[in-house]
Amino acid sequence: MGVHVTYHHGNLRKELLDRAAIVIADQGIDALSLRALARDLGVSHAAPSRHFKDRATLLAALATEGHQRLTDALNTAADAVGDDPVARYNALGCEVIRFALRNPAYFSAIHHPEVQRHSARALEEARVAYGETVRAAAAAAQAAGWHPDEDLETLVIFSSATALGAANMLIDDHADAHLTEAELNDLAAKIIRRVIPASTKEL
Amino acid sequence: MGVHVTYHHGNLRKELLDRAAIVIADQGIDALSLRALARDLGVSHAAPSRHFKDRATLLAALATEGHQRLTDALNTAADAVGDDPVARYNALGCEVIRFALRNPAYFSAIHHPEVQRHSARALEEARVAYGETVRAAAAAAQAAGWHPDEDLETLVIFSSATALGAANMLIDDHADAHLTEAELNDLAAKIIRRVIPASTKEL
DNA sequence: CCTTCGAAGTTGTCATTGACAACATAAAAG
DNA sequence: CTTTTATGTTGTCAATGACAACTTCGAAGG
Secondary structure (H helix, E strand, O other), rough: OOOOOOOOOOOHHHHHHHHHHHHHHHHOHHHOOOOOOOOHHHHOHHHHHHHHOOOOHHHHHHHHHHHHHHHHHHHHHHHHOOOHHHHHHHHHHHHHHHHHHHHHHHHHHHHHHHEEEOOHHHHHHHHHHHHHHHHHHHHHHHHOOOOOOOHHHHHHHHHHHHHHHHHHHHHHHHHHOOHHHHHHHHHHHHHHHHOOOHHHHHO | OOOOOOOOOHHHHHHHHHHHHHHHHHHHHHHHHHHHHHHOOOOOHHHHHOOOOOHHHHHHHHHHHHHHHHHHHHHHHHHHHOHHHHHHHHHHHHHHHHHHHHHHHHHHHHHHHHHOOOHHHHHHHHHHHHHHHHHHHHHHHHOOOOOOOOOOHHHHHHHHHHHHHHHHHHHHHHHHHOOHHHHHHHHHHHHHHHHOOHHHHHH
């Protein structure tokens, strides 16, 4: 009688994260509710607590995954432009903005204040890995002649700040929806070129 | 007997905003609760609703005030460095970061997504006034020789993005509390100098 | 095998919150 | 004076996060 197709969902953790990403992407991070998530997936209101102690923990998991994906995306983008360290760092900047626009949920989870303080092991590691990817690329660009007289720390903060700020601003503009994806990419490229040229030759 | 010192609080709107700024500054914008605010000020839980229809409306009011104060601060900072348009725009950048660090509540209200969409008359006007202040200063700097070949729009976005991103990053670092105010100011100045030099002579 | 034990889901409950409605009072306008 | 109107108050509701106690499934070891 009771056709218990699945008492155990089997895969809830992953589906919670995926669904959360969708909800955040189109309703914003504040609209994320654990109970609503549970309803969407057809489980009871307390089921999520088996996987995430609370809202902040779920967001931290999203941020961790976001950091990993972002780091991967950056490496891929850099490799796609070849060996020139300046071109590679330029590509990193562009990719940060593109990633933010394509993955608003990961991006906002990464930078959400509630998550910033939440320090879990996995999250810390993902953060560090990301930071080192950026730092190493910046150091290589500097060694290739990019602002040789400025200290590396300042350059990293400067370029990260520009990419971060640009991503935020473009996400807002995107919401107002009067820019195509191509236009956004062009604009991003122009902005990053103010930070670092697209190749060593232009230095 | 009933010593009704004040049934009418007299000044609730302003005190709500002030108290909200304090709460946000040290607990973050998510921790802001209308009921807690009411308790703090010794009024009933529904009193705030006479002045702000809901949480978003209160935040919008904070953002409006924030925009006005920021605009004033920018004008003051620019005037303090004299007539050189390049120096003035550099001062604007530094002041944005300083303002963000000194007024985290206004700053986060201004950029909170829940507020971005909330479009009230007063807020729109404050936003426009701020935008024009920045845009005019950028145009003047360009006329004085700053990146004469780039389009103004890109330059405005680039410089705003850097200031915005730097403010966000430094606020986070500030929370980790291993930077003095003087160090933060120095770092901010160094970052902004990557955007625009401190005077026309250095162009 | 079969049994027990732990991981994953469920129901039930509580305090907190935002939102709203109905009521009360102070202060100003007539 | 009296009437209105802004401002506070009490009462209530539905939604939520958090927690506790109970259930069920599946796997690991005897």
